[in-house]
Amino acid sequence: MPVKLSEVFKTHPVCLHHDFIDLYSVKEVPDSYKWPQVVDYPSDQDLYDVESVPIIDLMDPSAANLVVHACQTWGFFQVTNHGIPIHLLEDMEFEGRHLFQLPAQQKLKAARPPNGMSGYGRAHISCFFPKLMWSEGFTIVGSPIEQARQLWPLGYKTFCEVVEEYKKEMKELSTRLIWIILGSLGITEDEMSWAGPKSKSECLCAALHLNSYPPCPDPRIAMGLAPHTDTSLLTVLYQTSTSGLQVLREGGRWVTVPPKSGTLVVNVGDLLQILSNGRFRSVFHRAVVHQTHHRLSFAYFFGPPSHVQISALSKLKDQKRTPLYHPVTSDEFLRVK
Ligand SMILES: O=C(O)CCC(=O)C(=O)O
Numbered sequence: 388m389p390v391k392l393s394e395v396f397k398t399h400p401v402c403l404h405h406d407f408i409d410l411y412s413v414k415e416v417p418d419s420y421k422w423p424q425v426v427d428y429p430s431d432q433d434l435y436d437v438e439s440v441p442i443i444d445l446m447d448p449s450a451a452n453l454v455v456h457a458c459q460t461w462g463f464f465q466v467t468n469h470g471i472p473i474h475l476l477e478d479m480e481f482e483g484r485h486l487f488q489l490p491a492q493q494k495l496k497a498a499r500p501p502n503g504m505s506g507y508g509r510a511h512i513s514c515f516f517p518k519l520m521w522s523e524g525f526t527i528v529g530s531p532i533e534q535a536r537q538l539w540p541l542g543y544k545t546f547c548e549v550v551e552e553y554k555k556e557m558k559e560l561s562t563r564l565i566w567i568i569l570g571s572l573g574i575t576e577d578e579m580s581w582a583g584p585k586s587k588s589e590c591l592c593a594a595l596h597l598n599s600y601p602p603c604p605d606p607r608i609a610m611g612l613a614p615h616t617d618t619s620l621l622t623v624l625y626q627t628s629t630s631g632l633q634v635l636r637e638g639g640r641w642v643t644v645p646p647k648s649g650t651l652v653v654n655v656g657d658l659l660q661i662l663s664n665g666r667f668r669s670v671f672h673r674a675v676v677h678q679t680h681h682r683l684s685f686a687y688f689f690g691p692p693s694h695v696q697i698s699a700l701s702k703l704k705d706q707k708r709t710p711l712y713h714p715v716t717s718d719e720f721l722r723v724k
């Protein structure tokens with residue numbers, strides 16, 4: 388039985404080179420990419436939707452309560468006044484476009500190896516679905532330098548600098564958010580010793596995944612990223628100005644998270660659902676594609692070190708709330724998932 392994350396992918400390789408199709412050049416959706424008609428495809432009407440993912444100003448004195456409420460009711464929220472400079476978000480978008488606009492043969496030079504985590508490739512969840520997704524991705528775990536060198540043998544430095552700065556800012560924001568959430572539940576640093584002190588987040592792990600959704604000739608029969616939950620504690624997502632992210636609500640309705648300039652989307656991951664003994668919800672979400680616009684999103688997955696056992700915090704296990712989940716490490720959880 389595989390235990391390590393890299394081994395999980397080794398037994399379910401997402402192989403790119405054979406049957407590779409350059410999505411930017413096809414005029415019709417190939418059969419291998421045809422999904423059943425997409426229900427609740429985003430429309431202009433979504434702007435007037437009665438229910439929408441909460442937008443929370445992190446400078447608001449009641450931000451902590453609003454965050455906790457959103458984690459319980461939606462599993463998703465958007466944040467403003469998050470402290471990440473707008474120019475960094477713009478630089479990151481510029482670098483992301485630069486990467487995905489490279490010719491296919493160049494991108495394939497940085498292809499993620501079958502048992503690896505970093506590099507260019509299909510969505511990691513791709514191997515679990517019968518149809519292919521209308522997207523490409525670039526995963527960064529640790530330093531991006533090795534893969535960036537494959538892409539731009541001479542001009543890789545700026546990409547790496549922007550990515551490193553973005554990761555640093557994302558780590559700070561994620562740490563701040565996780566402590567807002569845990570603090571409001573009365574959880575102290577002592578009860579979360581594996582996370583290290585609040586001021587430092589060296590013990591926590593992260594991966595940055597750049598998603599690219601090329602324009603699609605028939606977006607209603609294609610799927611950018613199939614419905615899934617994230618195997619993180621928290622995910623912080625930047626999306627470009629084209630809508631595509633949708634969240635599943637009770638009753639089976641998909642609600643669009645409309646892009647708003649300078650705003651970041653945050654969602655609860657599976658491990659926070661476990662840690663909170665089900666109080667916070669890791670909700671299914673997906674990404675649909677657009678006929679003429681190239682959409683990008685950058686997901687920063689923030690989680691515990693892979694060997695740490697996650698179990699419901701003792702404060703959240705009173706008599707009425709017996710533990711709902713077995714203690715698991717993130718590697719074990721991923722294998723089961
Ligand atoms: O592209 C998006 O908006 C969603 C991305 C996402 O859910 C993921 O990378 O896990």
Ligand SMILES: [Fe+2]
Pocket residue numbers: 615616617622672686
């Ligand atoms: Fe996701």
